[in-house]
Amino acid sequence: MSRVRKPKLAVWKFASCDGCQLSLLDCEDELLTFAEVIQIANFPEASRAVIHGKYDISLVEGSITTSHDAERIHKIRRQSKILITIGACATSGGIQALRNFTDVSRYIAMVYANPEYISSLNKSTPIRDHVYVDFELHGCPINKYQLIEVCSALLHGRAPVTPSHSVCMECKRKGNVCVMVAHGTPCLGPVTHAGCDALCPSYNRGCFGCYGPKETPQTASLAKRWKEIGATNNDVVRAFRGFYAYAEPFRKESEAHEDE
Template identity: 60%
Template sequence: MTTRRTPTLAVFKLASCDGCQLTLLNCEDELLALAGEVKVAHFLEASSAVEPGPYDLTLVEGSITTPEDAERIHTIRAASRRLVTIGACATAGGVQALRNFADVDDYRRVVYAHPEYVATLATSTPVSAHVPVDFELRGCPIDRRQLLEVITAYLAGRKPDIPGHSVCFECKRRGTVCVTVADGTPCLGPVTHAGCGALCPAYRRGCFGCFGPAATVNLPALIPLLRRDGLDEDAVGRFLHTFNAAAFDKELKP
């Protein structure tokens, strides 16, 4: 009789706020069931017990912002059979990627009393810019249902069933009136990846693009609508450069 080997799960943090790791911890009842199916070998947010790889599934939160993390991510990748990045920081550079549009040394001098002791990179980049990634789970923070789907899918040996459509689909499903059509409210819903359940539009607020670009978007067609609804060129730039920073810029390039 062959004994079934328990798959191992590892969770690592780079430059981030810990919100996506907390999403996993907040799974509560589902987490108890998950704990019976996997062995958590590395998850410092939950336990100080650490076991060496290789890991069957690794979740990585956070962007690459320091020379140390630029090296560390290669070590993590080498120890991971499957590597999934979770959250806007890991998939798009996060809010901290706003440094990509400015001089990071200026920020460092303003924020730190002794900037010479702070080692940082000029840019904040997603994990996929440094190593191959098996799947990117978007969101700021990620959605717990999507996270559980990704974990269970890889444990079952199948591809995660995460739709690539926009937030507009979620508005339709929950019967939410379009805030752009009804109120003239600037909204990134037409170009933003689904996953939040259209939370902001449900409260008559425009989508802020927390989940980054959808699988197929037409951002050049949306920008005139944003300007029609009261945003000038600078305001449009600020609207796009928030949770996912430069991610939407890629959609504007021919």
């Protein structure tokens, strides 16, 4: 391993809160080993040093919200052998995709004193809508262990273990009691992608859907049940319109209840 050239890794930021990059910095115990096996060539959140050239792995955080960024992502794609998007913003448009449901100029006018200086696209879109993405790692923020797992899997040529089944499976393997059945707490677990180790249900909270839709999500059935246990249309809209608001299954479900 040591004789081989270390793969070059770059981290890129688009419209985001930097939380996913921080997950990487958060890998305190593993960071040194990480640096042993990977050359971190570009990681603005960690260091200003930049090594140019072709990157073996690019981690992309954030969504595309400006025309400048829509250009920039193509450059990055050209420089990257493997491009991995990390987090809700990069994989689905993020919380800022709430603008996609309304007229963005309204927000701009509300927030900025001189809206004429703001140049922004109407929609916040995932990286996948712009360039080919090799792998998507979900979460808001991503789970650091999953990030290490993906990098480790890539380095050693195996398939990453990041199952796309429900949060319920992690929740029940952990031995948690179902908060929805036992406490009547609305929970998005049954339609949400695993990866957080069932964080919220482990503390008796309902799942917020931070990891986005799971494989084959049956959101309509869950929404129906939520209402049976007391949720309003507005509750359902707000639940699905969170960090993964613009992910297709969640978007459709929120829109279905908005009209009612």
